Amino acid sequence: MSKKDLKTKAGGEKEKLEKDKRSKTLQMFSVASVIILIVIVLFVNIIFDVIIGDKLTFDFSATGQNSISQVTEDYLDSLPADTHVRIVGLMDRPVNLKDSPYEYIVPLLDDYQAKSNGKITVEYVNPETYPSIINELDPDSMYDLNANTYVVNCNGRSSVISPIDCFSYDQEYLSYGQYLPTGNLVESTFTNAIVNLTRGFTSKAYFVTGLNNTDEHKMLSNILSGLGIDSDDLVSSDSFAIPGDCDLLIVAGINTDISESMQVAMIDYLNEGGKMIVAVDYYTNATETYPRLNAVLDFMGLAVDSKVIYENDPNYVLSQENFESIGVILADTTPVRIQYARPVTVNSMHSYVLPQGIIATSDKATTVYYDEETGKMMTFANESQYYVGAYSTYDGMAEPPEMYVFGTTNFTSDGYIGSYGYNDPNAVYIKGVIRDLVAADDTVFVDSKPLANYSIDTTKVTSSSVTTMTFVLMVIIPLAFVITGTIVYRKRKNL
Amino acid sequence: MFAVYKREFFSYFRSPVGYIALALFSFLSGLLFINQFGSGAISISSEIISLRSFFVVIIPVITMGLFAEDKKRGTEILFYTNPLSLFDVVLGKFFAALSLLGVMFLNVIVHMIITAVNKGVVDIGTWGSVIVYFFLAILFIAIGIFASALTDSQIISAILSFIIILIIQLISTISTLASSSVSSFLSGKMFSMDAEKVSKAVEKVSNGIKWLDPFAKTQDFRYGIFSVAPLVFCLSGALIFLYLTYRVLEKKRWAQN
Structure with missing residues (x-):
């Protein structure tokens, strides 16, 4: 190999080394x-x-669906700095919010946390992966906590909120059981829970029990709690007495008449300006006529009948077989659902007693009763409008007694409220009744927010317009693009 | 950059690719719209959200040829020889693909008009969905362009971007799977951690993975809640992939092989 070749080779290697070095530098840089x-x-x-x-x-958003309102913000600001309200979603944090109740709950709760200056924390703990959370939130097993609910916890007390109860619904009675969410009550529900837990209860209600009651009135207790009213049981006994702190006495879903001592105690209670709600139906004890209870009701010019209402107007009937129909709240014509309802009669012997019907059937209703001898329902030819609910008070008294009587338990029972939720018109109505009787403190009132309604003018959704639209949007337009693409391809394929 | 943009944008309409993509999009959006129209209630934001799930097919189709085709034909040499910077080339192609997606979106604009004419609602949530649609498109097109720069085969490029976009769309599912795996691993015999610690570890893993989910970050826009952070996330994600594309092209200047 000549000197020249060696020199060239050495130069090439040097250049290659330089290139390698440069390449590595650039790679490093890259x-x-x-x-x-x-x-x-x-x-x-x-x-x-x-x-x-x-x-x-x-x-x-138009109605601030996902932001807390000024009312809530002001209340949170008014709480002491060391307040700690814990909101726990008993679930994994929902991710796919679309078309689920959580789409309005999750962002709003985040807003509660963001705007509370540390007074509210929101967390999601799935009890399946972290079972001890149930015991942590409810060590005395008072609240029956379940997965997929929210627990608002403060000062060792809790309030349980189910997502489905955070909305109001428009019930289409004609297509039985169909509900359409129309209002967003998420903020209202959570703020009420926070207010009750941080302020404490302002009143006390007692449930009369021990009379073969249909249920344990858990749902009604929750409603009372939501309104800032504590509740307790008052068991039937010979020494029955109504406690002095009783702001509201509830006799609901009983199937046996009250005792004589109870009758006396209740009349005394009313004499002292007591407030009562009475709700009995026909279903569980058709033969009971409640003479002693009626004696108490008579003090207010009211009575419950011993028969059951049978609705004949097809616009009011839901299920004739189950004696289920619509009653109408006379004050605002809101329909409510009634079942196995006894008529409530209004008959005042004194001018100072002011009874009035508040919920009525159609004017085509009749009453029926069960004949034990024949085992058949006996119908009367007594077509008329019947009251299913009535209210009474005394005139001219500083602290008058007040009483609401319902011939159905659809306003008070666990079975009904559990099935239809707290935003069902019946539950909403009983809330109003309780507020009216106990004057629950509503200074922190958050209104319902209307949900977006995406309905279009349905008169334009005819089958021909749908067909035309389908043809244009799904056939004509895509086909036009395909044809144009084909023409372009054919013209340009040889270019 | 504008010259590259113009060339790429019009090239979509000089081949069947643009028309096929347009036809596909028109059909799908039309199908979603008609379903709602027939039911008497139209939520354009729902339509847009559903259309986003078709990105996994549409984006690979419109981005697969952007660099792969040039590489195959050998015309990529022009990128290195013309006075334009490589980043301008990348941006030109990126905006061309985004514009095509914008043209496709005209279908949805037509649906909005039909909705308004029929006294339906085109609310702030709808416009929020439109914003999210384009920011997600920016992110996914950047991914598609990156995939196209990696290979000279359009098919491989399409498959690559399909896989990446699919993984992003499945992040919430992946997070759930990862959480349960971590949970069973930590509570197994090897670690035997107590339930509380396991739960916290699982939550951290789950949140860490979900943090990467652009769909979860942007879901509040449809309710009218606009946030800058998710948009920054999409833009910065796109910036990373565009820069990676640039680096892949730049590599040719100095790489040995």
């Missing part, structure tokens, strides 16, 4: 620049997410 960019991007995202993310979030 990798380093990508890593630096990723680090910067992560840093920027963390800053936006954690530090300034909330400040750069804006609720432009």
Whole structure:
């Protein structure tokens, strides 16, 4: 090999080494620049997410569906700085919110947390993966906590909120059982729970029990609790007495008449300006006529009949077989659902007693009774409008007694409220009744928010318009693109 | 950059690809719209959200040829010889693909008009969904372009971007699977951790994975809640993939093989 060749080879190797070096430098630069960019991007995202993310979030929704209102904000501000309200969703944090009740709950709860200055924390704990959460929130097993509900906990007390109860519904009675959510009560429900837990109860209600009661009135207790009213049982006994702190006495779902001592105690209670709710139906004890209970009701110019209402107007009938029909609240014509209802009669012997019907059937209803001898339902030819609910009070008294009587347990029973929820018109009505009797403190009142309604003018959704639209949008337009593409392809394929 | 943009955008309409993508999008959006129209209630934001799930097919179709085709034909040499910077080339192609998606979106605009004419609601949530749609498109198109720059085969490019976009769409599912795996691993015999610690570890893993989910981050827009952070996330994600694309192209200048 000549000197020249050796020199050339050495030069080539040097050049190659330089190239390798340059290449490695550029590779290093390339990798380093990508890593630096990723680090910067992560840093920027963390800053936006954690530090300034909330400040750069804006609720432009028409009714502020996902933001707490000023009323709630003001109440949270008024709470002492050391207040700690814990909202626990007994579930994994919902991810796919679309078309689920959580789409209005999850963002709003995040807003509670963001705007409470640390007074409210929101967390999601699935009791299946972390079972001890149930015991942690409810060590005395008082609240019957279940998965997929929210628990609002403060000062060792809890309030349980089910997502389905956070909405109001428009019930289409004609297509039985169909509900359409129309109102968002998420903020109202959670704020009420927070108010009750942080303020404590302001009144006390007693349930009369021990008379073969149909249920344990858990649902009605929850309603009372939501209104800031504590509740307790008052068991039937020979020494029955109504406690002095009783703001409301509830006789609901009993199947045996009250005792004589109870009759006396109740009349005394009413004499002292007591407030009562009475609800009995026909279903569980058709032969009971409640003479002593009627004696108490008579004190208010009211009575419950011993027969059952049979609705004949097809616009009111839900199920004739089950004696289920619509009653109408006379004050605002709101329909409510009644079942196995006894008529409530209004008959005052004194001018100072002011009884009045509040819920009525159609004017084509009749009454029936069960004949034990023949085992058949006996119908009367007594077509008329019947009261299913009535109210009475005394005139001219500073603290008058007040009483609401229902011939059905559809306003008070666990069975009904459990099936139809707290936003059912019946439950809403009983809430109003309780507020009326106990004057529950409603200073922190959050209104329902209307949900978006995406309905279009249905008169334009005819079968021909749907067919035309389908043809244009799904056939004509796509086909036009395909044909144009084919023409372009054919013209240009040889270019 | 504009020259590259113009060339790429019009090239969609010089081959059947653009028309097929348009036809496919028109059909799918029409199907979603008609289903709602027939029921008497139209939520355009629901339609847009459903259309987002078709990104996994549409984005690979419109991005697969952006670099792969040039590589196959050998015309990529022009990127290195013309006075444009490589980043301008990447941006030009990126905006061309985004514009095509914008043209496709005209279908939804037509649906909005039909909805308004029929006294339906086109609310703030709808516009929130539109914003999210385009920001997610920006992220996914950047991914598609990156996939296209990695290979000279359009099919491989499409498959690559399909897989990446699919993984992103399945992040919430992946998070759930990862959580249960971590949970069973930590509570197994090897670690025997107590339930509380396991739960916290699982939550951290789950939240860590979910943090990468652009769909979860942007879901509040449809309710009218606009937030800057998710948009920054999409833009910065797109920036990373566009820069990676640039680096892949730049590599050719100095790589030995």
